[in-house]
Amino acid sequence: MVTLLKVRNLSVEFYKGGKTVQAVRNVSLSLDENEALGIVGESGCGKTTFALSILKLIPEKEGKVVSGEIVFAGEDLLSLPDEKLLQIRGNRISIIFQDPFTSLNPVFRIGDQIFESLALHGKRNFSNSEMEEKIIRLLQLVKMPKPEDTMWSYPHQLSGGMQQRVMIAMAISSNPQILIADEPTTALDVTIQKEILDLMSELQKEMGLSIILITHDFGIVSEICQRVSVMYAGTIMEEAATSEIFRNPLHPYTQGLLESLPSRNEVRGLFRVEKRRLRAIPGQVPDPSNLPTGCKFNPRCSRVIDDCKTEEPELREIVKNHWARCIRAG
Numbered sequence: 001m002v003t004l005l006k007v008r009n010l011s012v013e014f015y016k017g018g019k020t021v022q023a024v025r026n027v028s029l030s031l032d033e034n035e036a037l038g039i040v041g042e043s044g045c046g047k048t049t050f051a052l053s054i055l056k057l058i059p060e061k062e063g064k065v066v067s068g069e070i071v072f073a074g075e076d077l078l079s080l081p082d083e084k085l086l087q088i089r090g091n092r093i094s095i096i097f098q099d100p101f102t103s104l105n106p107v108f109r110i111g112d113q114i115f116e117s118l119a120l121h122g123k124r125n126f127s128n129s130e131m132e133e134k135i136i137r138l139l140q141l142v143k144m145p146k147p148e149d150t151m152w153s154y155p156h157q158l159s160g161g162m163q164q165r166v167m168i169a170m171a172i173s174s175n176p177q178i179l180i181a182d183e184p185t186t187a188l189d190v191t192i193q194k195e196i197l198d199l200m201s202e203l204q205k206e207m208g209l210s211i212i213l214i215t216h217d218f219g220i221v222s223e224i225c226q227r228v229s230v231m232y233a234g235t236i237m238e239e240a241a242t243s244e245i246f247r248n249p250l251h252p253y254t255q256g257l258l259e260s261l262p263s264r265n266e267v268r269g270l271f272r273v274e275k276r277r278l279r280a281i282p283g284q285v286p287d288p289s290n291l292p293t294g295c296k297f298n299p300r301c302s303r304v305i306d307d308c309k310t311e312e313p314e315l316r317e318i319v320k321n322h323w324a325r326c327i328r329a330g
Helices: 047-054 082-088 110-120 130-139 161-171 191-208 218-224 241-247 252-259
Strands: 003-016 020-030 036-040 063-072 095-096 177-183 210-215 227-232 235-241 264-267 270-271 316-319 321-323
Touching: 003 047, 020 036, 020 047, 020 210, 020 235, 036 047, 036 218, 047 063, 047 177, 047 210, 095 161, 110 130, 110 161, 130 161, 161 191, 161 241, 177 191, 177 252, 191 210, 191 218, 210 218, 218 252, 227 241, 227 252, 235 241, 241 252
Parallel strands: 036 210, 036 227, 095 177, 177 210
Antiparallel strands: 003 020, 003 063, 227 235, 235 321, 264 270, 316 321
């Protein structure tokens, strides 16, 4: 398997109220060719910061990467000059942001915005008719109904699901190798979520895409991802194949996330939701400017012992290809 992206010991800090906040702490991840990797965790765990760091999209006045490497195509993206990074950002690595309502410009037609994306990535040598055909093909690729009409529409004339399809069309317009999707279905209802996830899965197979999916929902991960990294307090708590995580979660935080999902039994081809009380993880994600000592999950953990409060455990391989940051795992 060819590894496309390798992140080593990435740490990111933010400046807030005169304090230094550790948003991402020593994160190491890899992404293989044609793989979908899910990064899961509650809000405030550092998932989006990690995604933005890959393309150096963190505003300099707000924070910075303080250590680590992000290796893509044999080059460390963090050390590239801006001119060379621009050839990769949006071209070979694309990103879809969480809210399509704020990502699209409300005063420009859809076709004009896709045209701008194509032009920015070197697709200028087309006649007007050829460019129009290319825009329509992109909208068809993301299964947009009536693409000829859509390209002349304004964003407010489209539903949330249709707006997200436009964002996906813009993201894949340059035929990227990696697609980063930051909570791409959060603002959508359940039916549309399913359609968007199916679309992303189809595009992955058709285009040979590698996907990094940022989400807080394990149900979404099960739909599309082959591998999962569970993130908490800016670091990785557990990592394994998706099927292995669901079958044998090792970290108490992962177990808590899974227990908060409704379980389902299949009966005569239909799904029936079991009548049971969902278990919530007590407490809240810690303030990154005031992290607890020892294991960062210990104040919320039902299995905590004294040793958990003194030293943060390392991420270690408990069984083959299954890693967990817990002294009691295994």
